[in-house]
Amino acid sequence: MPPLDELDHESHVAETIDLAREAGERGDGPFGSLLVVDGEVVMAETNREYTDDDITSHPELTIARRAARELTAEERARAIMYTSTEPCPMCSGGIAISPLGAVVYSVSGERAAEELGGAPGVPCDEVFERWGVEIEVVGGVLEDRGLDVRRAFQ
8 A cells, every 4th residue: 555645535535525425315424434445446335323223334334344354454454444534433443353554534533523512532543553453544634524514414
């Protein structure tokens, strides 16, 4: 995987924000995620907590589970998860167990809590560190757009 700071993340993050909007319009929480391997989108998911009547149906956890089943360890090491909001601790644990190579998100848990209320949770990089895995993290990509979608469906 090339260094994260050499990649253009905006188009993939924009797609996750579109997926989040789709989930919100359907009545689920406004969250969406993609998995990209070697520049190609290989998985896309939206939040389905209400649609599937399953509180664990977060897009990040769904992708981490699928990646663990469907991709080789080498592919997962090259994979970048793009997501509309920083993964919660549950999803971060799934990403750590998979493990994936990197996570790029729009809105941090801390910023979402400041703007929308609620608890910020544990930052995903802290969860990864506690699991003892090295997963690169980049946050704040298209943050205002990500917050707008969160606000629209709060």
